[in-house]
Amino acid sequence: MDPHDIASQHIKDSLTTKNLAECLTSTGRFSYCALCATSLNCLYKDPIHRDFKLDCLRSLCNHLKLILQLPTLEEMANCESPLDVKVCVKTLKKEEVLNEGMMIIVQDLLLLAISNGTYDARWRVLILYVTRVFDLDLNIVDNFELNVVNCLSNFKPKPTEEEQADAARRTRVSRTKRFAMIGLASVGGGILMGLTGGLAAPLIGTGLTSIIGSSAIFGAIGTIGGSAIIGSLFGVAGASLTGYKMQRRVGDIEEFEFNKLPTGTQTGDVHLHITVVISGWLSDEKESSYIQPWQYLRDSPEQYYLRYESSYLLELGKAMDYFLSFAVSVALQESLKYTALSGLMAAIAWPAGILGLSSVIDNPWGVCCRRSAQVGKELANALLSHSHGNRPVTLIGYSLGARVIYYCLREMSQREKCHGIVQDAILIGTPCNRNPSDWNKISQLVAGRIVNAYCRSDWLLKFLYRTLSMQAHGVAGLEAIKSEGDRIENIDLTNIVSGHSDYPQKLTEILMYIGVNVDNSIVVKNKLISTQSMPEAMCETLSLNDECEVKRSKSVIDLAIIDKKGQ
Incomplete structure (x- = not known):
């Protein structure tokens, strides 16, 4: 079934x-x-x-x-x-x-x-x-x-006499339509009027109890005070991150907003778990540039993409295209195959031709790195303000998008009441240092998986960080990160991507390899990935007990089970 x-x-x-x-x-x-x-x-x-x-x-x-x-x-x-x-x-x-x-x-x-x-x-x-x-x-x-x-969303109870009387009183106080509507909803469920996706119906009185049944768990919710509980869960401002606005300017940020990411399903607009995805750069000015890499993601029925600093990300995208095409010509001139370029970049001396063109990409990259760190702090503000209500959030990003997540988690780790908000954090090709002490701090506030997916042959990332001090610890997008208790999952993508520029095009395959839900019909149709290329932990089956077989996917859930098995 x-x-x-x-x-x-x-x-x-x-x-x-x-x-x-x-x-x-x-x-x-x-x-x-x-x-x-x-x-x-x-x-x-x-x-x-x-x-x-x-x-x-x-x-x-x-x-x-x-x-x-x-x-x-x-x-x-x-x-x-x-x-x-x-x-x-x-x-x-x-x-x-x-x-x-x-x-x-x-x-x-x-x-x-x-x-x-x-x-x-x-x-x-x-x-x-x-x-x-x-x-x-x-x-x-x-x-x-x-x-x-x-x-919760389908129930529309008839107002009680007390509620009708109170609504009439409030209507008399304010003649405007806007305040009259608030008055009609204010008792026993008005807090839910801002909910999207059909969740605007008041959830009050014994009606909710009839939906849930006689469960003692929802005894409190089936009361007038219960509407406040539900309002807290989904957020009184509308249960949607699309309504979030920056309350104050953070650094040089010029653009920061959430938009709905199509899920390809008819499951409604609201869910108890949400996913926010963050891209690393843009290939063109169209909105599809944000959506296309994530079009097959199905991590949650309620998914958002973060639109931030578009003009700078577009400038970086153009610089990358030009720089990469020039790098290929340099490799050919030096009689090297493009696939062997990573070996060349590992040498002490970089090719003079590429170094001469470094200014084309260094400046937009530096600007985007600084701004992505500031965007990360604003993302932390958005999550800590509970604009989405009090629901778990999964964060997924590649390249500079992963850098945004890193700085978001770092900022949250310095604030109070930061735990229990982020369920999973998937960082792909992260252009940040891999200092274990920094990563251990942020891993403590992630409830589930925290993934560092990297590519050892990412010569472009090596080149961009060729002069920075973070090389003392290394770059997270290039190597595994050591963590306490193996809290951080390190997943090597070298067999899937050849370098930094491959991330947007191969994102669906990457997500499936990591263990994130994607559109299975698309995966099967296009044969994006085979079990032969999966990590062993994703394919192996572990016997938990006589009646229970647990399929292992490399996640905190399964790592905990495996840890218990070992004891």
Whole structure:
């Protein structure tokens, strides 16, 4: 059965089922909590996440009526030798309510995660981890999230007498249409009027409870005060990054805005997880120059691209085209094949012809590097201001776009309340230093994957950084980065790209190689990648327990499982 159909059926089933805490035995409830505690132990060993783990377990214990077991579960989440997850899984499978599958646990966790109006990125990584432990398709989580959003957006309750009276009073106070509309919506759900994609309907009273069912998780949301919770989740300003405007000028930034990236699906405009992509340079002035490299990306139903400093990125693109064409002619004149040019660039002396043309690219590159660092700081402001609400964000960028992400994460790491916002950070061909101490700091605030994808034969990147001090540590886009606890995934793209200029054209293949969702029909049709070229960790299958086979993709979820297996 299609994952979307399965998710839809389980959402429908949940509308009539009792609260899960009432259906599970005491052993089952403890196993549920113990599974989550053990998973948190595997995922978040850094002490910086200790408070989150405690809050997470406290919510679970309250939900499952096991608050007296909280100290025990907290110890399980922080001990050196965590419980084997297969013990919890085997116990849960004996529960009558779970006879037909473990998806109800995944759904229950999702509803619990968003019940306070904040969908912490670490919660979502935990849900994905548990889904993988149960040997379920990870797309189930996306479909559960979509169905929850649809349930919330389709409900249009009739205002109560009290709400009608209050709306009439507010209408009298303000005669203008604008304030009258705010007045009509202000009680029990007006906070949602700004939501896009059909989420403008007020979600108030017992109506929401009838959608969700009798689940105790959504007891609070099915009240007048619950509208504030939902408004917090999606953002009172419109649940969309497209409405973000710079509040103050950051450095020399002249352009900074988010635009929707087409997803090729009819799943609506709003999701519980969003993706922001950032390109490295532009080939022409058309908007398609931003969209084309990402046209097959399907990481989330709600995807945005960051439009920034277009004139400078276009100037850099033209300079790169000219410089690369000249470099090829130099290589030919020196009787070298273009594919062997990387060996030439590794030499102590660069060809005089290329050095003579360095000014063509050095200046636009330097300008774009400075501005991309400033753009990164503004991106941090956008995320920390929660313009998108309180939902997890995945960041993906190549070249200068990856540099934007690096400086965004670095800026966030210096601020308060920076954790739980970024789920994954995928940096491809990053023109930044690979100082382990800097990368370790930013890796702490990424809940899931932080990827450094590099190309060893990227002679253009070597040339651009030929005189800079960062070569003391090396360039992230050229080499692997050493990190504490192997938190950073280093993925060598040398077999896919020959240099920096290949990134936009081969981005779909790169994303699939890394393990990011792309349009499968396009991949199969064009045969963009074969399993022979995949990293071993993407192809190998690891036996987690007697009933559960876990397909490994190189991610923090699977690394945690592998780490637990090793213990």
